[in-house]
Structures are given as C-alpha cells and as structure tokens.
Amino acid sequence: MPSPLDRTRKRDERRVFLFLTVVLAPLLTVVVIGVYGLGVWLYQSLTRPPF
Amino acid sequence: MLRRMTKRYWSVLSTPSRYFSLGFLTLGGFIAGIIFWGGFNTVLEFTNTEAFCISCHEMEENVFAELKPTIHYTNRSGVRATCSDCHVPHAWTPKIGRKMEASKEVWGKIFGTIDTPEKFEAMRREMAEREWARLKNNDSLECRNCHNFDYMDFTRQSPVAASAHSTALASGQKTCIDCHKGIAHRLPDMSGVPGY
Numbered sequence: 001m002p003s004p005l006d007r008t009r010k011r012d013e014r015r016v017f018l019f020l021t022v023v024l025a026p027l028l029t030v031v032v033i034g035v036y037g038l039g040v041w042l043y044q045s046l047t048r049p050p051f
Numbered sequence: 052m053l054r055r056m057t058k059r060y061w062s063v064l065s066t067p068s069r070y071f072s073l074g075f076l077t078l079g080g081f082i083a084g085i086i087f088w089g090g091f092n093t094v095l096e097f098t099n100t101e102a103f104c105i106s107c108h109e110m111e112e113n114v115f116a117e118l119k120p121t122i123h124y125t126n127r128s129g130v131r132a133t134c135s136d137c138h139v140p141h142a143w144t145p146k147i148g149r150k151m152e153a154s155k156e157v158w159g160k161i162f163g164t165i166d167t168p169e170k171f172e173a174m175r176r177e178m179a180e181r182e183w184a185r186l187k188n189n190d191s192l193e194c195r196n197c198h199n200f201d202y203m204d205f206t207r208q209s210p211v212a213a214s215a216h217s218t219a220l221a222s223g224q225k226t227c228i229d230c231h232k233g234i235a236h237r238l239p240d241m242s243g244v245p246g247y
Binding site for chain 2: 006009010012013014015016017020021022025026029030033034036037038040041043044048
C-alpha cells in the first residue's frame with residue numbers, strides 16, 4: 001500500500017509527464033518550427049533579387 | 052507557496068521516475084509525438100485548402116472571382132489548380148517559410164489593408180510584383196509542379212508557343228512567369244514591366 005508521500009510523488013510524476021507530453025513538447029515544437037520559418041523568411045527576403 | 056511548488060515539481064522533473072517504467076515513458080512520449088505531428092500537419096494542410104484561403108472576403112471577391120473564368124479553374128479535362136498549388140511551395144522548408152510570411156496576411160486581415168475593392172486595386176501591382184519576383188527567383192517552381200517542360204509536345208502547341216518554348220525557355224533565358232503573367236488573376240497596371 002503506497003504511503004501518502006508515495007502517492008503524492010506518483011501523482012506529481014503523472015502530472016509532470018502529462019505536462020511535458022501534452023503541453024510543453026508540442027508548444028516548444030511549434031515555437032521552434034515558427035522561429036525556423038521566420039529565419040527562412042528573413043533569409044529569403046535578404047537574398048531575393050529585385051524583380 | 053509558489054516557490055515550494057516550483058521546487059517540488061522541478062525535483063520530479065530532474066530526477067529519475069520512481070513509479071513509471073522506462074517503457075511507459077518512452078512509448079507514451081513517442082505516441083504523443085506521433086499524435087502531435089499528425090495534428091500539426093493536418094492543420095498545416097488545412098491552411099493550404101482553397102476553402103481556407105477564400106474564407107477571407109478579400110480573397111474570395113477579388114483573386115478567386117478572377118480565377119474562375121481562367122483555364123486554371125475550369126477547362127476541358129477538369130484538372131485544375133487551387134490557391135496553394137501555385138502560391139505555397141511543396142518542399143517543407145520553403146513551405147514553413149511561406150507560412151511564417153503569411154503572418155503579414157493575418158496582419159492585413161486584422162487591420163484591413165485590402166478590405167475594400169479600392170484598397171485592393173491600389174495594392175494590386177505591389178502584390179503582383181511580389182509573386183512575380185518569387186516565381187522568377189525559384190524558376191517558376193510552382194508552375195513546374197504540374198507543367199513539366201521535358202514532356203511538352205511542341206507539335207500540339209501553337210506556332211508562337213512552340214517557338215517561344217523551344218528557344219527562350221529551353222535555353223534558360225526565360226522562366227514561365229516571364230511571359231505567363233496574368234494567367235490566373237487580372238493584371239495590374241503593367242507600365243514599366245519588361246515585355247508588356
């Protein structure tokens with residue numbers, strides 16, 4: 001029978017796991033891809049020859 | 052209180068798990084990643100659909116209306132191009148670049164940059180030039196997504212077309228967009244545009 005402290009710890013671990021997989025990782029991925037896209041856009045606008 | 056909570060969760064984050072197996076954490080994270088990536092791409096591709104593009108009245112009432120009588124919208128074979136076929140690169144990196152560039156379009160929608168026919172006409176030349184430059188820069192890549200020069204049958208083209216394609220286009224001197232401006236939308240005032 002897990003002690004109260006163990007149950008708290010287990011609950012905390014579950015919460016952190018869910019936070020990482022459902023919130024943080026997706027958010028960070030979108031931000032990183034967004035920043036990458038901004039870099040691509042900037043690079044293209046600097047290297048594009050005038051029409 | 053908040054500091055205590057932060058310390059507690061940080062220690063959970065930075066120490067090995069006591070209650071969840073390696074298999075659960077790895078597999079769970081992997082599956083969550085797959086679900087995320089699928090969702091991300093579904094949304095991304097949704098922003099490439101014609102329905103999404105013309106959800107802005109600026110697009111539906113101007114460029115989409117102009118597209119309708121053209122060959123890229125309706126023709127003998129029923130093979131047609133949608134907005135993204137010409138305006139969104141297929142390759143991932145350029146596509147992501149274009150999607151971030153679209154933040155400018157979101158701004159325009161929020162602040163009404165082209166939300167009346169008059170405003171649209173005033174900016175038509177500038178917007179057209181942007182697309183001409185983009186296509187000139189990538190050697191009309193989006194045209195070539197469908198129109199492969201190597202498989203053009205010159206015997207089935209008009210004499211003017213056959214001669215133009217087999218000379219300037221073949222030599223690389225000209226790219227599709229140099230001659231085929233206005234193929235899908237109405238041309239702006241063309242003063243100062245070479246060849247017009």
